[in-house]
Amino acid sequence: MEPLNSKDRLWAIVKLSLLFLLTFIIFVIAIFFDFGGVPIKENRLLKDENKKFKDEQVEQNRLFQQLDSIYVNLLKLDNDPNGIIKSTIASQLVSISGFAKSESKLTSKLANNSLNAYSIILSEKQKVLEGAGLNKDMSKLEKELKDMKDAMKDMKEELKDCQTDLRTALK
Numbered sequence: 001m002e003p004l005n006s007k008d009r010l011w012a013i014v015k016l017s018l019l020f021l022l023t024f025i026i027f028v029i030a031i032f033f034d035f036g037g038v039p040i041k042e043n044r045l046l047k048d049e050n051k052k053f054k055d056e057q058v059e060q061n062r063l064f065q066q067l068d069s070i071y072v073n074l075l076k077l078d079n080d081p082n083g084i085i086k087s088t089i090a091s092q093l094v095s096i097s098g099f100a101k102s103e104s105k106l107t108s109k110l111a112n113n114s115l116n117a118y119s120i121i122l123s124e125k126q127k128v129l130e131g132a133g134l135n136k137d138m139s140k141l142e143k144e145l146k147d148m149k150d151a152m153k154d155m156k157e158e159l160k161d162c163q164t165d166l167r168t169a170l171k
Contacts (some may be wrong), residue, residue, distance in 0.1 A: 060110065066096055067114050074118070077125050089122060 003009065070092045073085050096115050 063096070063111055063114070066092060067118070070096070070118055074121060074125065077122075086122075089118075093118060093122075 070089055073089045073092070076085050077089070093115060096111050096118075
């Protein structure tokens, strides 16, 4: 026994299946366009941010290498009679000032702070070295002053002897 409306039933099942399939396809497309593009955009943004971070880290490593070389030269500055190390440090400070104009805010801030710190250290070191030179001159001057005081004492004694000789001659 077959149902009398089998064609109608088959057509209703086909229409239901097509409607379900069409609805499912629309739903999948809507989800893909709504949410499917977001991970791609996020991934692109994260890749760009990661690239900037790596570039900044490379730039900071170069800065720290230059700062280390300046530090080593500052330690050697005491034994620099010709001023060669001082000129080397000055050129290195100029190269650090290039980092101070960097696009990266953190690197430029580090470079500015380091440049200021090393400039202060260099000026203080120079003052110390000049002070050491003044100390040498000061010790020379103190020795000359002592010699002059001794000479003055000798002259006073000679003056007293002359005065006593003059008094005895007048009596």
